[in-house]
Amino acid sequence: xxxxxxxxxxxxxxxxxARRLGVNVSAAAREGVAAAVRAAMARSDREAYVDRPxxxxxxWVEAEAWGAE
Numbered sequence: 001x002x003x004x005x006x007x008x009x010x011x012x013x014x015x016x017x018a019r020r021l022g023v024n025v026s027a028a029a030r031e032g033v034a035a036a037v038r039a040a041m042a043r044s045d046r047e048a049y050v051d052r053p054x055x056x057x058x059x060w061v062e063a064e065a066w067g068a069e
Contacts, residue, residue, distance in 0.1 A: 008029065010018075018025050 010025070015025070017023075018028070
């Protein structure tokens with residue numbers, strides 16, 4: 001997996017708590033960004049479905065017929 005360096009700001013008190021508790025800030029940031037990306041992708045998928053909901057078409061009717069054989 002290729003990685004890229006990035007910089008972000010963190011509240012001083014929160015950074016101190018993380019240091020005191022031994023929290024790996026880099027790992028926590030990676031996990032947080034990954035979770036935010038998954039949530040954004042899910043929202044985007046839902047919005048796309050609402051804009052263009054699925055509907056039956058001839059191609060799927062034929063495909064379903066193949067499965068029944």
